[in-house]
Amino acid sequence: MWFKNLLLYRLHGDQELSQEALEEALQAHKSTPLGNADARRLGWTAPAGRAGHGQLLHEMQGQRLISALRQERLLPASVVKEEVDEQVAEIEAAEGRKVSRKEKTALKEQVTENLLPQAFVRSQKVDVWWDTRHQLIGVNVSSRTKAEDILDLLRETLGSLKVTPLAAKTLPLRAMTTWLNDASTRPNDMQLGDQVELKAKGDDSVLRARQVDLDSDDIQQLLASDRQASKLALSIEGRLSFVLHEDLAIKGLRFSDALIEEADNADDADDALVRLETDFILMAQALAEDTKRLLAWLDGEATASPLETSPLKG
Structure with missing residues (x-):
């Protein structure tokens, strides 16, 4: 859950x-x-x-x-290509001619249709x-x-x-770089983790580091070479740890042992449905509170015009 x-x-x-x-x-x-x-x-x-x-x-x-x-359905393109190539070879051998691109496209569609029901x-x-x-x-x-x-x-x-x-007034890229550069700018309820991704300005080079001291001289030297933090491992007072991305995506979520223990100790009478709902409400309340904290770290939420996202795909 x-x-x-x-x-x-x-x-x-x-x-x-x-x-x-x-x-x-x-x-x-x-x-x-x-x-x-x-x-x-x-x-x-x-x-x-x-x-x-x-x-x-x-x-x-x-x-x-x-x-x-x-x-x-998982139908590898290589499987379709192999079957199409076999059929093309058979046609060319039997009729003594080259199969056109248009025919190959039609064959590919037919092969896909025939193989699809067999796909995992x-x-x-x-x-x-x-x-x-x-x-x-x-x-x-x-x-x-x-x-x-x-x-x-x-x-x-x-x-x-x-x-x-969801968007913040201060871009996460800028905030994360500042937090790494200057410990005094970090909110009191923030703790750095041990993962970071540093992007170089002006090119596409990216440096990723795990299980490192983010306050080390090595990290500071990289920041001094005009790199910015595009991902940063953080935790909120031991309640929640995660990797924050520059688009405000939150990944690698881990909830505190105390919260998990609270859920484990709840009386669910061995009912799977009650257990799911207990876990969910504890998680939802924690996420709601900590989303507020994260936005506060980033100087509040940026206002945006309501837009409808793209139409349903597939």
């Missing part, structure tokens, strides 16, 4: 759907098995799996949990945290493209959804 990554979005405008109405809307876009001719499909699934008895929405204290299921299906469940009190949506993925696919599905489900990526 505990998120590993977090891509945050600001929700513009009130979504005044009741829990019952939202559950009904999600059910209308529920995930179904891939058909033989389907290359991919995206739909809503039960966050608790079988233990959830088909329930697609969990809502507690203004915190919502929903999950999308991405299904995709890869499934990925993506959890979404929706904080209705603070108008935030967080997606547990590391890819912006995948996050936007999920938001497109949510927009299709709701009929309308206006969101923008």
Whole structure:
């Protein structure tokens, strides 16, 4: 249940759907098995799996949990190419002529259609945290493209959804570089981790370091050579550790032992559904509070015009 990554979005405008109405809307876009001719499909699934008895929405204290299921058939391009090449060779040998590019394209489409039902299906469940009190949506993925696919599905489900990526007044790139350069600029509740990515100005060279002392002379010398911190490992008073990226993406999330222990000690009566909801509300409350702290570190949230993200893909 505990998120590993977090891509945050600001929700513009009130979504005044009741829990019952939202559950009904999600059910209308529920995930179904891939058909033989389907290359991919995206739909809503039960966050608790079988233990959830088909329930697609969990809502507690203004915190919502929903999950999308991405299904995709794995058909390597090399397999398609090999089959097309064999058929092209057979045609050219039998008819004594060269197969045109147009024919090859048609053959490729036919081969793909024939092989697709035999391809393995890869499934990925993506959890979404929706904080209705603070108008935030967080997606547990590391890819912006995948996050936007999920938001497109949510927009299709709701009929309308206006969101923008969460942004801060001070660019993370600038703030992270300043924190590394000058310890006195670091907020009192911030601790540096042991990972950093330094980008050189004016070219594409990147230096990555793990398990290093970020206050070392070596790091300071690199910063003095006009490098900037594009990723930085941080923690908030031992509550939460993560790697902050220059686009405000939060990756490598790790929650404190104290929070995990609190969840473990909660009385769930060995009920998987109760356990999921307990873990979720503790996680959601921590994320809501620590998102505020992170924005405070970056001088507050930048205002943005409400824009709808790109249409649903695939």
